[in-house]
Amino acid sequence: MRSSPQKNDLGPMRRERLLIACLTFTGFLCVTLSIHIVSILALPHYFGDRAMAYWSTFATDGHPGLRTDPPTGTAPPFEDPALLQGVCLYDLASAPFRIHATIDPGQFTSFAFHRPSGDAFYAVTDRAAQQGKIDILLMTQQQFDEDEETSEESDDTSHTSAAPPELRLVSEDERGFVLISALVARPSERERIKTWIGTIECGKVNDIAHDSIP
Amino acid sequence: MATFVRYLVVLLAGCFSGLALTALVLELGLNFSTVAVGPWKDYSGQDIHEPYRRAALAVTGEIPLAKGEGTSFIATHDSDGRRLDPACDYLFTGPISQGRFWTLTRLSTEGFPFSDHLRQGFTSSEILRNNIGNFDIILSRHARPGNWLPLSDAPFVLLLRLYDNELYTIDAALTAPVFPQLIRTKCA
Structure with a gap:
């Protein structure tokens, strides 16, 4: 009888982990793209002369x-x-x-x-x-x-x-x-x-x- | 604490991969310049505001041809889209009518002249023409009659420069028939 609620809790936990993984990956992509864009725009100033x-x-x-x-x-x-x-x-x-x-x-x-x-x-x-x-x-x-x-x-x-x-x-x-x-x-x-x-x-x-x- | 460490790892990994992506883009010579005619891609300074091109120029210190000097094109593939291979023979043929002078130069894939003692290229004044003014250039590792541009065993790209022309005013009208073709004839 007690095992039923535990099984039901696995769903939300997995969803939470999946959500965290998605957010982490999205954050990683945002940082990657931001650094890439900033570095491309900064290079002409850094190596300008x-x-x-x-x-x-x-x-x-x-x-x-x-x-x-x-x-x-x-x-x-x-x-x-x-x-x-x-x-x-x-x-x-x-x-x-x-x-x-x-x-x-x-x-x-x-x-x-x-x-x-x-x-x-x-x-x-x-x-x-x-x-x-x-x-x-x-x-x-x-x-x-x-x-x-x-x-x-x-x-x-x-x-x-x-x-x-x-x-x-x-x-x-x-x-x-x-x-x-x-x-x-x-x-x-x-x-x-x-x-x-x-x-x-x-x-x-x-x-x-x-x-x-x- | 675990959350903070996760943020830090994401930040550091993002910084690293962002810089790595920049290095990769510069290494590959990626830019979004759109002017291309057959195998020839625009390599002059007329699209200087394209950020990837600007970044690459800043890193190398390269000075592209200015608007008013002429136009330069680079070929890394033949007219059928196959990468240029020093083991193959190529025929450079077709009209070059837009420039007052032009030069065709073979360079290493990094863009530097070869240190071998072979001919590096042709200028429009050096070309042997037939009785109606047409010409071909044969690129090969083996000696060929006529206009022979010798190749070494090293991979190469071709730089075509058209000096004193008005191409920048008619970029949209460039079509393959008015530009030379690079035809692969045979491979060793």
């Missing part, structure tokens, strides 16, 4: 620093070994940054402007050259506004130079890097292109005058 740290090692003053080739195991993956790449670092804290290149006709070259995180905020290729030259002035919003004011106040006749107009870009960051990539279409052109990249000028605006290069 890895690209800039890598490219900074090649930077030189005044001209693009060429990456030693070929890319080794320490280089980032999925790169094109047919590209010769040089890097210029910019720091807009004290002055705008200028890049000046006399384009080699038919030579594919790109100029990509990157934030410290590696995100590109602007890119242009040699097809954007005017009169065979690429002239880009990179500045902060404040420097851009000051430059605009100065331009409005100055005499119009002072802007009749024969030099091609320069492209002015506004950067959200004071620091970053410009990646200059030239395609080596044939292996025999590699040394010539290396030399040509060395003729590109980049640096603070005061060091590289817009009209100084023929």
Whole structure:
């Protein structure tokens, strides 16, 4: 007679255990997914400057620093070994940054402007050259506004130079890097292109005058 | 006390498996970029806001092609969906009309150049074409006439880069006929 209620109690106990197991597993899944989502979103902040740290090692003053080739195991993956790449670092804290290149006709070259995180905020290729030259002035919003004011106040006749107009870009960051990539279409052109990249000028605006290069 | 221990175990196990899942996703290169044409999956930086892609780029320090530079695609399988196998020969054939220049490069499955002394890839300027301007590239471990991209014994992937193109404006219109095919011809 007493065994009957005991048997009836096993049902609720099992249900309770099953409920606890389900809740535990649901909690485990929630924690797993939360940690996964947070870690995926946090990684770009945690490793944010890895690209800039890598490219900074090649930077030189005044001209693009060429990456030693070929890319080794320490280089980032999925790169094109047919590209010769040089890097210029910019720091807009004290002055705008200028890049000046006399384009080699038919030579594919790109100029990509990157934030410290590696995100590109602007890119242009040699097809954007005017009169065979690429002239880009990179500045902060404040420097851009000051430059605009100065331009409005100055005499119009002072802007009749024969030099091609320069492209002015506004950067959200004071620091970053410009990646200059030239395609080596044939292996025999590699040394010539290396030399040509060395003729590109980049640096603070005061060091590289817009009209100084023929 | 038992309840507290259970909570703690669930929390720690969840943290561990969450981080393990993140590591696995990065290892497998999983991302939800949707642009793919035949065996070619978009590998440029135009879908940079996709969180898994952003995380992978941050960890490797990789700089994808920027919008305005061109577009890159990666192939890990042939046109019939079979994983690329160095024991097999492949025919890279079909039009590549969107780029001003293009390059085709063989890379390790981790994305690095091989250290062997074989040709790493072709640029559009190096290709031998027939009298009507078409071309094929043969990928094989054994020497082949024409455009031969030698393979080693190591597993590989192919990187196709189209420089100076406007593909990002017509992603939705990409169709297989305007893209090269990777046809497995025979296996050793």
